[in-house]
Amino acid sequence: MAKIGEGDKRWIVEDRADGANVHNWHWAETDCLDWSRNFLTNLLCNKTILSGEGNLYIKTKNIEKLEGEAYLNVRKGKVIPGYELNLVLSYEAEVKDSDGSSVILNTEGTVELPYIADENSGEDPEIRITVKDDGPVGKRVKEAFLAKGKPFVFEKVKDFVIAMAKGGPAKDDLEVKKVTVKKPTSDYGSAASSGNVSASNSGSSVKESKKKQEKRNEGFKTITMTEKFNCRAKDLYEILMDENRWKGFTQSNARISKEVGGEFSIFDGSVTGKNVELLEGKLIVQNWRFGSWPDGIQSKVRLSFDEPESGVTVVKLTHTDVPEEDRYGNSTVVENTEKGWREIIFHRIRTVFGFGI
The missing domain is CATH 3.30.530.20 (START domain)
Structure with missing residues (x-):
């Protein structure tokens, strides 16, 4: 491929002001990392996990880290997402005594999902939960987050996976083409309407079987x-x-x-x-x-x-x-x-x- 200003002009490709990627016929790639950060922040941050159950209060705080890549490839309206993300979410916890009158522990912790990726989009990702206090009360906090917070986090990650599969930040820009398929007239029906019904039943049966197989393979x-x-x-x-x-x-x-x-x-x-x-x-x-x-x-x-x-x-x-x-x-x-x-x-x-x- 020649560069602009060199070679045969018939083979030169350059940007044009009137160019348009109609129906996303050509590959279009969208960087989704910032969008992913905002999307996951809205899903995961400042959410209540426990509010007094067992005298425990747990609330998520901020996304401390989101590293990796996230992008969308689109062609002819077909979405192909790709992402490999390392997510760290912080949380805070408070534990009160048995009658709930006084606080016996204030602590913090993190939730890390080291590998959220398109290749394992149908699975729950690996999760690592830590708590700063490593005593028996801190252990209660960690166990409580595993019981209540882990399903919450997995649910929100699944929401992210679904959103990416639907187009993420490019969803509103995708053009969905509705194609009306005219139902074909069967070989036998066409022959009958033209007065020619001499084709053998076995031939029609073979064609019908082939059509059914092709339909199954779609x-x-x-x-x-x-x-x-x-x-x-x-x-x-x-x-x-x-x-x-x-x-x-x-x-x-x-x-x-x-x-x-x-x-x-x-x-x-x-x-x-x-x-x-x-x-x-x-x-x-x-x-x-x-x-x-x-x-x-x-x-x-x-x-x-x-x-x-x-x-x-x-x-x-x-x-x-x-x-x-x-x-x-x-x-x-x-x-x-x-x-x-x-x-x-x-x-x-x-x-x-x-x-x-």
């Missing part, structure tokens, strides 16, 4: 990937089916059955499923479901292992029925799932176990 995608490793096929198979090794390379909790029909839970429970077919060193077929997906939706993972030469394994991944959106309207599901396979699973296996090619 809103779902298939991820395919081929990866090469410097190891034996049975070693790679064992890593993917061994919960202790899985914990090692993902740095997350995992429970994995090695039996057909057995269940598994990986990535701290954010992915669950069941083994459908297992052939040691050859094949893994599993049902996968992410907790952030709409209820009732599950996908199928097929991993086939081939050893074209000694010490070299080729893995072919086919991940079908991956929904395009999660339960919150977040449209990055397919992108994040593909990224997870490539970077969090395959890449880390190469790095941790030395299987790089």
Whole structure:
């Protein structure tokens, strides 16, 4: 691409006063960090958590820290949010004696959510609660915040996730196009109206079946990937089916059955499923479901292992029925799932176990 003032003018791209990104056809990115800070401040700050229950009074104060990034990509009216935030919220607490006549402790504390991110938007984030007083009364305050304040914080974070999925600060600028789809006349009906009904019923049946299948596939995608490793096929198979090794390379909790029909839970429970077919060193077929997906939706993972030469394994991944959106309207599901396979699973296996090619 030539710069302005250089090269063939037909290939020069420059800003124009009359330019318009109609229907957000081109990618438009909006920085949302300041908006996120204001939004979360309104949701979380100066809110009463406890007001006398058990002689405890707890109230949130300020957002002490909000670091990271938050942005929205929009194209053709489709919202793709992205965010990785570290949030620290302060709170104050007061504890009175049994008859409520005098204060026995005034203290403060913090609530930290170190990783609020689009990739775990369907999960409750990690939360760390501290209190300045580490005595028995301070411990009561911390336990009370865990019981009452933690659900409150998670609820407000979920509100933020939903707001980002709907467009955040760019919501009012998004143009929603309503498309009226004309219902097509069936092949049989068209033929009948023209006096030609000689098509076979079997042909119409095949077309109808194809249409139904296409309808079922709407809103779902298939991820395919081929990866090469410097190891034996049975070693790679064992890593993917061994919960202790899985914990090692993902740095997350995992429970994995090695039996057909057995269940598994990986990535701290954010992915669950069941083994459908297992052939040691050859094949893994599993049902996968992410907790952030709409209820009732599950996908199928097929991993086939081939050893074209000694010490070299080729893995072919086919991940079908991956929904395009999660339960919150977040449209990055397919992108994040593909990224997870490539970077969090395959890449880390190469790095941790030395299987790089």
